[in-house]
Amino acid sequence: MPHDEPLHGDIIRRVEESFAAQGLMQHLGVEIACIRPGEVTLRLPYDARLTQHHGFFHAGATSALADTAGGFAGFTQFPPDSSVLTTEFKMNLLAPARGECLIAVGRVIRSGRTLTVCQLDVHAQQGDDRTHVATGLQTLICLPASAPESPPRDTTPGLS
Amino acid sequence: MPHDEPLHGDIIRRVEESFAAQGLMQHLGVEIACIRPGEVTLRLPYDARLTQHHGFFHAGATSALADTAGGFAGFTQFPPDSSVLTTEFKMNLLAPARGECLIAVGRVIRSGRTLTVCQLDVHAQQGDDRTHVATGLQTLICLPASAPESPPRDTTPGLS
């Protein structure tokens, strides 16, 4: 990890602020379960509005949850004046995502100055049972906090 | 394509029925734009409830849209008594997803008796401008229509 570790309280505040600014997280009903340096856990309670045609969690909901957990996991290790974007991710769906809620954990595997790689895992919980329903890998890019909004497109590093 | 082509009207009806049964599609506000054999286009109008921390479409919304377009593209070529599940997909996010709406196209690249591979492409539209914001690959599995609900886990092909 090439950056000085930010203070724990500061990490939590920054993740919570970014989370609150993501309309999709509120719309899906995602909750923050745990924030640690390099590892973030999110929880998504079952709702009929999150389903696919069999009534299970839609792969799109599972993946949005996993992608966000990984993005925040990387973000906990980024310098204060920075922002995070996913450049790519890949999910393998291992079992039907049925249960009372989904629990997604994003963990930083490799942290670099520009790119960070996370492992993503999603479990479905039903009572005391947990089923591993999805696993994935994700690449994040660390950008100056104001980058995506302001500069002309061809000067945006990485995603221009 | 190993199956007899279903009639066009039947394809459209089956996709529309499956789409209507997916709670997440209604919750996100996804619309069917075009259904053709092996190719389905979906549209997602901008809404603040679909955003990430910069106010663009969240990668989770982009990916859910792309995954669903691909799933239906494969489904158009499946036999009548079958169901579709995504076994894996991968997205590369090419540019910030900002615009009035996202347009996702799923196209079957290779159709087999068990596995189907789709290419996924998402563009953001703003007035007359279209930006290619994401591309991906997806593997689908063709299951007997009733498979995921009823059988004991270890008899479900592929995802047991």
Next chain:
Amino acid sequence: MPHDEPLHGDIIRRVEESFAAQGLMQHLGVEIACIRPGEVTLRLPYDARLTQHHGFFHAGATSALADTAGGFAGFTQFPPDSSVLTTEFKMNLLAPARGECLIAVGRVIRSGRTLTVCQLDVHAQQGDDRTHVATGLQTLICLPASAPESPPRDTTPGLS
């Protein structure tokens, strides 16, 4: 795991036979390091014929090693009259692959009747130092042993 566990000696013999039949493994200089049910470790000593333009192991060598380790990991859990094919895999290259040898471990994460998912990890070893140079995910398909050679294309499950 839906199949009866084959006997350990039988697993080792089947993996060794399949390994010996893979021309590429000999050509690259790959060695079997460890065979366990659901987990296979391969070793690739450094050779200037395996390099990219900086003199490190080429990502193609790293990936061929990882893909093969995963394929054998799945194969250890397949029934006797079956064969294994990779349907897809994804690698994240975490660090330059420099060292005396590469060590790749393939581990079955989820084993189904048709599809098996493996995690792939490659470390570069230099003296006592080990660097995690690549991680990946892979989907395998279990086929009847004679399938890919003989049947007409459109009856080969999954890959037809």
Next chain:
Amino acid sequence: MPHDEPLHGDIIRRVEESFAAQGLMQHLGVEIACIRPGEVTLRLPYDARLTQHHGFFHAGATSALADTAGGFAGFTQFPPDSSVLTTEFKMNLLAPARGECLIAVGRVIRSGRTLTVCQLDVHAQQGDDRTHVATGLQTLICLPASAPESPPRDTTPGLS
């Protein structure tokens, strides 16, 4: 494409030099078929030393070929004093890779200052028949030419 287009003759020379410096390309028997700005085609003649257990091209050979085609495709658009590394790639194997040779095409889809995304396609050729045997996506990072060798690890952008 954020960089000035290098001259065509210069692109060809730089790709050929880099190709000649990659031990693995010679060891596998890869040939350059075509170099264009943003698109490179490589050819790999069949050899029993490139096979898997059914006698087809090994997925590892197919993937090494595809990864290299994409790497060079990106490299054609990089500034003169730079180097290319693959940060991740994903392959879907669509059909058994049997034939006289494999033809891999890497094409730049999106070119940024730091990251470039390529589409990878591999066909097997047998007489006049061509079969699409693999498709993939790849992310490349553009580094200063001397980066991976000299700096201490934690200052290497992206892969440190």
